[in-house]
Amino acid sequence: MSATLDLTVETRIEEMERMAAAVEGLGEEEDWPPALTFQVNLVLEELWLNVLNYGHEEGCHEVLIRLVSEDESLTIEITDDGRPFDPLEDAPLPDTAGELGDRHIGGLGIHLVRTMMDELEYRREEGKNRLILVKRRDE
Numbered sequence: 001m002s003a004t005l006d007l008t009v010e011t012r013i014e015e016m017e018r019m020a021a022a023v024e025g026l027g028e029e030e031d032w033p034p035a036l037t038f039q040v041n042l043v044l045e046e047l048w049l050n051v052l053n054y055g056h057e058e059g060c061h062e063v064l065i066r067l068v069s070e071d072e073s074l075t076i077e078i079t080d081d082g083r084p085f086d087p088l089e090d091a092p093l094p095d096t097a098g099e100l101g102d103r104h105i106g107g108l109g110i111h112l113v114r115t116m117m118d119e120l121e122y123r124r125e126e127g128k129n130r131l132i133l134v135k136r137r138d139e
Contacts, residue, residue, distance in 0.1 A: 003030050005067040010060050011052045019044060023067070030069045039116045039135065040067070040074065046109040047078055047087070047131065055082025055129075076117075076133040085129060086122040087113070 005026045009015040020041050027037035044065065051063050064079040087110045114120060119134035 002071070003069045005065075005069075007065045007067075009048065009063050009065065011048075011056065011063065012060055013052070016045060016048070019048065019065070026067055026069060032069070032074075036074070036135070036137070040076065043076065043113050043116055043133065044078075046113055050085075050087070050109065051078075051080045051082050051129075055080055055085070072137055073118075074135045074137060076135075078129075078131045078133075080129050081127060082129060084124050086124070087131065088120055088122050 003026060005022060007019065007022050009019050023041050023044065024037055026032075027040070032040075048063055048065075051061075055061065061081055064077075066075075066077040068075040068077075113133070116135070117133040118136045119132075121132045123130045123132075
């Protein structure tokens with residue numbers, strides 16, 4: 001099976017529910033296991049919130065999301081016009097060893113994305129951030 005979902009979401013908190021519903025719809029259509037749907041929603045939420053909170057000085061902007069579901073893998077492409085940010089190089093490394101109350105804030109969300117996805121690639125093209133993530137399906 002193969003299906004593609006193209007979704008444009010604005011950098012408004014109200015869009016999170018619509019984004020999650022679209023992912024869940026594709027997951028049902030493609031018969032994803034619940035764990036995959038959960039991971040995709042968590043990864044998209046984390047990355048979209050980073051754009052919402054840190055990508056722009058002000059105003060509402062669009063984030064383009066493409067999901068390509070195939071038998072062996074799921075590819076997620078996220079494109080935004082925010083300030084340049086390569087989460088693979090620019091995100092702080094999280095402190096996962098210290099006491100919870102003593103840890104520095106930052107980097108944990110990107111750490112989760114790296115842990116949940118099998119491949120990650122970042123490019124800055126035509127003034128836009130483009131992040132491509134691949135999750136292999138080991139069903």
